[in-house]
Amino acid sequence: MTSSSARLTLFVAGLVAALGLGIGVGALSYAVLADDPAPVAAPTTTGETQPEPAPATAEGMSVAEIYERTSPSVVHITTGAGGGGRSAQGSGFVYDENGHIVTNQHVVAGASEINVRFSNGARYPATLVGSDRSTDLAVLRVDAPDTLLRPLELGDSSDLREGDPVVALGSPFGLEGTITSGIVSALHRQMTAPNNFTINDSIQTDAALNHGNSGGPLLNAAGRVVGVNAQIESESGGSDGVGFAIPSNTVRTIVSQIIETGRAEHAYLGVTLVTVEDGIAVEIVRAGTPAEEAGLRPATGSRLDGGVQIPTGGDVIVEFDGKRMRSSAQLQSAVDAKRPGDTVTIVVLRDGRPREVEVTLATRPS
Numbered sequence: 416m417t418s419s420s421a422r423l424t425l426f427v428a429g430l431v432a433a434l435g436l437g438i439g440v441g442a443l444s445y446a447v448l449a450d451d452p453a454p455v456a457a458p459t460t461t462g463e464t465q466p467e468p469a470p471a472t473a474e475g476m477s478v479a480e481i482y483e484r485t486s487p488s489v490v491h492i493t494t495g496a497g498g499g500g501r502s503a504q505g506s507g508f509v510y511d512e513n514g515h516i517v518t519n520q521h522v523v524a525g526a527s528e529i530n531v532r533f534s535n536g537a538r539y540p541a542t543l544v545g546s547d548r549s550t551d552l553a554v555l556r557v558d559a560p561d562t563l564l565r566p567l568e569l570g571d572s573s574d575l576r577e578g579d580p581v582v583a584l585g586s587p588f589g590l591e592g593t594i595t596s597g598i599v600s601a602l603h604r605q606m607t608a609p610n611n612f613t614i615n616d617s618i619q620t621d622a623a624l625n626h627g628n629s630g631g632p633l634l635n636a637a638g639r640v641v642g643v644n645a646q647i648e649s650e651s652g653g654s655d656g657v658g659f660a661i662p663s664n665t666v667r668t669i670v671s672q673i674i675e676t677g678r679a680e681h682a683y684l685g686v687t688l689v690t691v692e693d694g695i696a697v698e699i700v701r702a703g704t705p706a707e708e709a710g711l712r713p714a715t716g717s718r719l720d721g722g723v724q725i726p727t728g729g730d731v732i733v734e735f736d737g738k739r740m741r742s743s744a745q746l747q748s749a750v751d752a753k754r755p756g757d758t759v760t761i762v763v764l765r766d767g768r769p770r771e772v773e774v775t776l777a778t779r780p781s
Contacts, residue, residue, distance in 0.1 A: 481582055486592055488509040488566065491586040492507050493529075496525050503522060505586070506628055512564050517666065519629045520553045521645075522630045540557070541557045542556050543555055545674075549608050550679070571663070572641045575599050576599065581598060581622055583596075583658070586631070588625060590627070600619040620660060624654055645659060681779040683778055689725060697714065697731070697732065713730075756775065
C-alpha cells in the first residue's frame with residue numbers, strides 16, 4: 416500500500432458502504448500474525464491456579480488494577496493448518512463459564528487445530544463453535560477447569576465517548592499477557608470484514624495494537640469489554656497508533672447467535688450506497704436481491720465532487736422503517752438491526768419526488 420492510499424483508507428470507508436455487496440471499502444491491515452509464530456517462552460507454571468480477581472465493578476480503576484482483575488481471563492490462541500498451511504496466533508478472552516472463548520474469525524480461519532493457553536501456562540485444545548466473516552468474530556470452546564473460566568463482562572459500547580480511557584490486552588508478537596493503554600480516538604468508524612462487508616460503529620483507539628493482538632479485548636476504565644481488537648491502519652505493518660475494535664454491542668448480538676445455532680445471520684438489502692447531500696444515493700443494485708425485487712433504481716451516471724465520484728440518476732434513500740437516514744453507515748446499522756424476513760418501508764427520492772418502496776430483507780450471503 417502506498418502512503419497516499421493508506422491515508423485515503425478511512426476517508427473512503429467513511430463515505431461508501433458496501434451494504435449487501437461483496438465490495439471492499441478500504442480494507443485495513445489485519446492485526447494478526449499469519450506467519451509461523453515466533454518462539455516465545457511460555458510462562459512458568461506449577462500447575463496451581465491463580466487467585467480469582469474481584470468482580471470488575473469499580474469505576475475509574477488504574478491500568479494496573481484493570482490488568483490484575485482481567486488478565487487471567489485473556490488467552491493466547493495458536494492454530495495450525497493441514498496440507499502445508501501456515502500456522503497463526505492471536506488472542507481471545509473467556510466469554511462465559513461454559514468454556515466459550517471469543518476471538519476474531521481471521522485468527523482461526525482455515526485452522527485444523529486450535530489451542531488456547533491461559534495466563535498460568537495451562538494449555539487446552541479448542542473446538543470451533545462457529546464464526547461470522549461479516550463481523551470477523553468467532554467462538555471457541557475449551558474443556559478447562561472452572562477455576563480458569565472467569566468470564567469478562569461486556570460493557571455497552573454505545574456509552575463510549577471520544578477521549579475515554581481504554582486498555583488492550585493480548586499477545587502481540589506472541590508476547591502473552593501484554594497490556595497497552597490509550598483512549599478512544601474516534602467512534603463510528605467502518606472496518607472491512609474478511610468477506611468485504613462493512614463492520615459499522617467500530618472503535619478507533621491509540622492503544623498500541625500489533626500482530627497477535629487480534630481477538631483480544633479492549634476494556635474500559637471499569638474493566639469491561641467494550642470491543643474486540645481486530646485491525647490496524649499502518650504503513651509500516653506495526654502499530655502507528657491507529658487501531659480498530661469491533662464494538663461490544665455487536666459482539667453481544669453475534670456471539671449469542673453463534674453459541675445458540677453455530678452461526679450468525681444478517682439482514683441483507685443488496686445495494687452499494689454513497690452518502691450525498693440529500694440522503695444516501697443508490698449506486699449499485701445487485702441482481703436477485705431484495706433491493707432489485709423491490710424495484711430500487713441504481714445510478715445511471717456520476718459526477719465528480721471534491722475528487723469523489725458521486726452517483727447520479729438513481730434513487731436517493733431518505734427514510735428507512737420510519738426513521739430519517741442521513742448517512743450510509745446509519746442505514747447499514749438500521750439494516751443490521753433487522754432480521755432476515757423482516758419487511759420494511761423505504762422512502763426514496765426518485766426524480767426529485769418522494770416515493771415509498773416496500774422491501775422484504777433476505778439473509779446476507781456468506
